Amino acid sequence: MPRIAEHLRGLENPNPFPGLVAFQKRTGYQVQYRLGGNECLDAPLTVLQEHYGEEFCRLARLYGDPGASALRESLGRVHGIDPEHICLDSGADAVIALCLRALCVPGDKVVCTAGTYPTFGYFARAAGCEVIEVDYQRTGHSLSVHLPGLLQEVVRTGARVVYLANPDNPSGSWWLPEVIDEFCRSLPDDCTLLLDEAYLDFCADLQADSGRPLPGCIRIRSLSKAYGLAGLRLGFALADEAFIELLGKVRIHYAVGGLAQHAAQLVLDDPQHGELIRTLNGLLRNSLGERLREVGYRVLPSGTNFVSLLLPSTRAAQHLQEHLLEHHIAVHRPAHPAVDNLIRVTVCEAVLEDELIALFERAIA
Template sequence: MPAFDEAWFAARAQAGVQRLRAYDPGHDLVALRRKFGAGHLVELGSNENPYGPSPRAKAAVLAQLDQLHRYPDPLGADLKRALAAKHGVATAQILLGNGSHELLMQLAQVFAGPGDEVVFSRYGFAVFALATQAAGATMRIVEALPRSAAMPAGHDLDAIAAAIGPQTRLVYVANPNNPTGTWFGREALRAFLAKVPGETIVVMDEAYAEMADVQGRTSAAGGRMPGAADAPDFASAVELLAAYPNLVVTRTFSKAYGLAGLRVGYLLAAPGLVAVMERLRESFNVNGPALAACEAALGDEAHLASACARNAEQRAALSAALSERGLRVFPSQTNFVLVEFGADTARIEAALIARGVVLRPMGGYGLGDCLRITVGDADENRRLLAALDAVRA
């Protein structure tokens, strides 16, 4: 009788799945919360928003509780209308997902397969590789720009464009990028898209776009936001959708909007692309409370602006404090920073875990000498720095 173990079932899986490794979410946070107790664990490994969602979003969830026995709107029509108004697109250009992770996976399922190629950069978001392998397509991983004193290894847009060949069906790009925090500006984006053949779909993952510093943004206290000139030319690819029908932009409510627990993402693209994607979308893939919360969150622009401004202030303060300790902190336009700890990285990370401080190890990305640190609130960052001083003493 067969063993019916993982190897037995894996041998019967599709070829792409046989080569696949499950997405690594990092540490077992549930177990760590039980170990250290509520309020004692400093969770800086998942790029969550420490300021939480809009009060309007919380109220919308509560208002949905007496409707839990009903299926949600399968079309998500109200949320789509709110998103259409925000981005200046038609509702037919919007697809909702159970987080942008689901949408990134589905794009490969729909548009790539055996014999096709998918191009993306080294040190890009881990889901790009997962999506490609699950679809049975071939990964074309482009070397990133060399790591320098000023910048970690970011996307080499020219090299990505040059890697596109006759079999390339999809190109994944993240701006800003996870886990490096790197970004590129408006002109670089336009120049890149102009080089991409019209038959190749470009997926621009903008999970952290709301947090990028732009000119004119003010701090939570009303003054000029620290670092506001760091990316004065940053611009979302949304403004280029009309010019490039092969362009897809993915966004999420998990980061800047503080709704990671509800798992909602969306993509913006040409209506024809969305119509084809709808054929694969799981029915009722976004639940009722989540639909209501996201619609309410979109209506509270003041809360979003405040959270982004506070994140920028704490990002600048945390980066300065880490740099003062002799650590190499790379510039970021997100709610995390990539920090180089060198040969002692694994020991430091383990010692911090023992003290209840969770950071994200980067070995799986090929950046084993670095840790990714979520920008917490002032108290979380203070506790991180105190623990770091203790383990490095």
């Protein structure tokens, strides 16, 4: 049983909007005229019609399925996940916020890596939690999440949640599944692991058995990265029934719109879509890493769709960022002082143009 926010324990608060799909499944009725949803069924939506066509307008007029049942089935089929182990929300970010809402109350302690993906700390502070940070483990040219350090702080502080991005942003590093399993098993029963796997699909080492819920853990996935749907806002939690039921108590039922659900299903039902993105990303990531190494940068190993450059100092990273900006190129330099000497570059074809690589080269000369 997950340790949950005190006020949710035993709360009887059935969601008022299970939705028409769930209703049809439960009762066996097939609804032809949906007249109970107070949608504007005859809205002409002329401009949208001209721009996007009738199918878009049909979906735009209607509330989406709050249970996202067809999409959960497709995700389950593609990723080898039991659909009952999936809870959809509008992006991995929203899933992080949802988990904090379900697990924490103000004053709770949570643990993460200093300089990791900042949304976790941002939401945790906004939820009134105290965020305890642990330094990255730095060895030679690599930067990785320090698992013993995280565990030590969880035990020392009695933290309710520990956050781990695997692969990590911004370091790009990852731990193998057996190491994550071991870390998960070593946590106290009353601490939940939020395992952010937004980039998992890009990392060949992490594919095996990735649809399995881990005890005491909520795995978080995104369709923004390896499915190329960042603008549609889709992400999901993968966890055992007890966690999914808990998230169901506090989730925003219409957070994922019908258009986004429909588009995601099309993409998932096309076996080539995801495959193509992953293959292309692998090739471009290797080329980009190689070319930046050739011109003199320290490029961190990456299991993601970005490469991170480790600069000798914050000043050097600032210089590179400003130099590129003068040529209208925006790269990311994390704000956290633990990693503000990193420059993160998104993998894409454009960055491999000779002209752009030359700009990187000039900044280091």
